[in-house]
Amino acid sequence: MFELFSFGENGWGDEILDGVAITAQLAIATLPVGLFFGFIVAFAAMSNNKPLKAIGYGYTTLMRGLPEILTLFVVYNGVGLLLNTIIKWWNVDAQPLDFSPFLAGVIALAMVFGAFSAEVLRGAFNALDEGQVEAGRAVGMSPNVIFWRIKLPQIWRFALPGLGNLWINMLKDTSLVSIIALNDLMRMTKVAVAFTKQPFTFYLVACLIYWLMSLLSEIILAKMEHNANRGIRRV
């Protein structure tokens, strides 16, 4: 049993661990990009400009309606094709570019995370007490200062539980990239299963690892929430 997970030639320990590293890298790389998308989409949906508003809402509706795996395929195949077409257009003799599955994974997951987090952020901005912003305007703060010093710290508090949920979802969605040949935890597990014919053992270990990553996230999130809620009376 333990030999199966040893490191080196005979065991799958190092492969699985590499997979964990890829999964973690993918999730961590996706988070800032996805959150950035989320803010952009939320701002678009909240803007007074009608076309911009339609784009914001339209994007969310579209992304929510698509299975993540389809988004991933579209990005991986479609964007790769698009890039190569553009390159060919510039330079006919150029070698076709290999679109990195990691990058495709980050973009696809971030697009999904962006759509869902936009809704969370929009809700958080709506929950913001207008008096808090007015107090900032009344002392002469610029819109920029109001955003960074008042709005952001306050919406953070409202958005954190929802964003935490999305983060854990996304952490697990990274397993989808195994399909486009990225050697994440899921794919390494499948390879090990195919090789050893011991599906139960390896899938159980993968479950345990995903669950531990979620658990770790939850612990960190709880700390962050505690921190964000300082000064707020709990009722």
Place this chain on the structure above:
Amino acid sequence: MSKADLILEANDIYKSFGTVEVLKGISLEAKNHEVISILGASGSGKSTFLRCLNFLEIPTSGTIAFHGEPVNIVNGKPVNPKHIEAIRSRLGMVFQQFNLWTHRTAIENVMEGPIYVKKMAKNLAREKAESLLERVGLKDRMHMYPSQLSGGQQQRVAIARALAMEPDAILFDEPTSALDPELVGEVLKVMQSLAAEGRTMIVVTHEMAFARDVSSKVVFFHAGKIAEQGTPDEMFKNPKTEVFQKFISNI
């Protein structure tokens, strides 16, 4: 009274929300060291007028000048938002609901404006905030969050926050209306001390005693217009209009 003493000048201010006309041609001047109490029934437009003075509401028509310099408004938008920010930084405002920033402690609330608007050094802003909180009697509570303070204490922090900007005048929007009756006194006492040191104040209030004893001028709003104005003595001893007579007899 020289021109230099004039801080705020509102001229023929109209304000509508949709089809409802709330202000119907209000003109008012605030000179240095004046304490102006604005009285009126709810819905008379007095809070809206106050909020026009620092452009939290943009008047539908009419002009507001700060130190003799009018603010240009075109199509309901200020031509130069920086001008408005500069005016606001020199006009303190105290809100009915205090509006302290809930995610910052009392002292951080007071330091915020000086640091992020006036670009004051942090340690200077802290010293200043400490002395202002001491002045409003809250030095021992300066590291508490607003949620840990009573309404009266929150409002005193809000006054310290306004003072920290060293304003030329302070606008008070019903500063004691949201307070439990037993907490009103501590806030009025602070406001009275500000008046005594010659601060220019414009106060929308329901506190008749404050209007009568502390202010230098009383303005009575009725249905979006100034129905009557004068010194507290004239106003309370010889109310001229029927609406004001009725208003003070109902209190």
